[in-house]
Amino acid sequence: MKLCKNLLLVVLVVWGAYAAPRNVLAEAASRPNIVMIISDDQAWNDYGFMGHEKIKTPNLDKLAAESAVFKRGYVPTSLCRPSLMTMITGLYPHQNMITGNDPPKGMDRQKLLKHVRAVDCLPQMLDKLGYKSYQCGKWWEGNPSLAGFTSAMTHGDPKRGGRHGDLGLKIGREGMKPVYEFIDECKDEPFFLWYAPFLPHTPHNPPQRILKKYLNPETPVELSYYYAMVEWFDETCGQLLNYLDQKQLSDNTIVVYVTDNGWIQYVPESEAERKKMKRRFRYAPKSKRSPYDGGLRTPILLRWPGKIKPAEYDTLVSSIDLAPTILDAVGLKPTKAMEGINLLQVIQNGGKTDRKAIFGEIFEHDMVDIDDPVTSLKYRWCIEGEWKAIFPGPRLSEEKPELYNLAQDPFEQHNAAAAHPELVQQLLKQTNAWWNVPAK
Incomplete structure (x- = not known):
């Protein structure tokens, strides 16, 4: 009798050891993939779905038609590094301590990384649920593994030119192959993709096939190049979204769209001024780095087929809200330091929220x-x-x-x-x- 009980105990222990991991894997496989698409230096109204009459963004227009669209979205700050850090941490710059692009002159950039180590980042939190995560495009915070990314294009080594994305800045501009390979490698495992291409950011050097659509006597040449860059960015978004479709992943993937900060293309008032300019393609006042909507406002899109009904909202929302929303979607709780709200609940409430203001x-x-x-x-x-x-x-x-x-x-x-x-x-x-x- 005692021998039978011992054998039963051994069977139960062995079964538990194997059954638990299988349950975790099964649970992980059912979780939604997360794809974050982050535009770099683009004004809030420079899209077809936001009413621009000249710029062509057919892929993002299609995404918007399939998404919950918050037309009054904002980023807390209008500079790329601190803005991106708010998205990955769900914290304001004064909370995560990354407030600017660079440290004081002469200071080792690596010293800033202590602030990355001190906070929770989305890839780290998602890793607990078995997510694989991939970084490509803009990234300032050293090697992306520091934030929990399991793989990346960026190396972040300042001795090899690492500052704001290094090799990762090739994505989109030089094709999408690394993203496709990552998606394929994940197979049935859930993934988090950080797609933050160096687009439509300067250098404004779009393909001629796109640029020629915008070159005309009525449009200042600076605007023509910028418009073409926006369409080029849109084209890469279409390539990514189409690949999700081809792999039959779209239905179980949450796509988040946001811009890191705005950009209003500066146009010289005269040919004489244009000739004097040291930098031909630069931003105008009241855009990037400013406290005005030209630098802060962005449409925020959320697509999750079958879970999020396509609609447009005038609700004030912030990129601070993205981390809590993503965490809720996968069954995790936001950290106590996160001040953002869950946009999935806002959608369920028809766009209504108790929040009085954004900051x-x-x-x-x-x-x-x-x-x-x-x-x-x-x-x-x-x-x-x-x-x-x-x-x-x-x-x-x-x-x-x-x-x-x-x-x-x-x-x-x-x-x-x-x-x-x-x-x-x-x-x-x-x-x-x-x-x-x-x-x-």
Whole structure:
């Protein structure tokens, strides 16, 4: 009798040892894949589905038609590195401490990586559920394995030219083969794909077959090149999405679309000015690196066939919301530090949310003190409803707050702060409740 009991115990232990992993694998295989498509330097209205009359974006238009489209999406900051870091961590720059593209002049860039080690990143969290993850395109935070990516194009070694993506910057511009190979290697395992190509970012050197569509006497040549770059980027998105279709993966894949920051192409006022310019293709004021919508606003798209009903929403949302949304979709909880909301719940509620306002922050390109975000702060901003307020930081103490009615003035041409001082104070109170920065 005792021998039978012992044999039964051994059988149960052995069965448990083999059955548990099989259950985990079966559970992992049922989880959705995650594909993040991140545009680099593109204005919020430079898409067909956002109303642009000249730029052709047929692939992203199709994606939008199949997605929940948040037309009033924002990134907290209008510079690529800190913006990308908010997406991978779900934290504001002043929380994850990556506030600018570069450390102070003369400082070893590797010192910034301590801040990456100190926070939870999406690939690390997804790895717990058996996800494979792949980085390609823009990436500033050293070797992507530091954030939990299981494979990558970027090496991140500054001795070999690693700064903001190195070899990863070839994706899209030189084909999509590495992405296809990663998808194939995953087989039945769930995957997380970070597709952040160096597009439509400068250099503006689109293929001639695309450029010739936009070259005409009525369009400034700078705009023609930029428009062609946007279409080139759209073409690569189509190649990626078509591959998911070919591999019959689309139905079990969540596709997230967002832009890291805006870009308004600067056009010289005269031929004389054009000849004097050192950089022909550069951004205009009130776009990249600014606190204005030209640098901050972006459409945010979520596609999950059968789970997310295609629709358009005017709800204010932020790229801070992407990490909590992705984590909820795979059955994980966001960290306590994450302040974003779950966009899947917003969709279920018909676009309604209890959140009153969204916030953001603009910092210097080069950080002043890598451990103190306030030292680099230029502006904080807040949007509630149709009103947007911009508050200068301690570094810009001579500047005054600005206020814009985005419904009536979407390109922020008319500062209404003097006409609505009480509203400015109300929005400042909310902004201080979000992140209180003492005046200098």
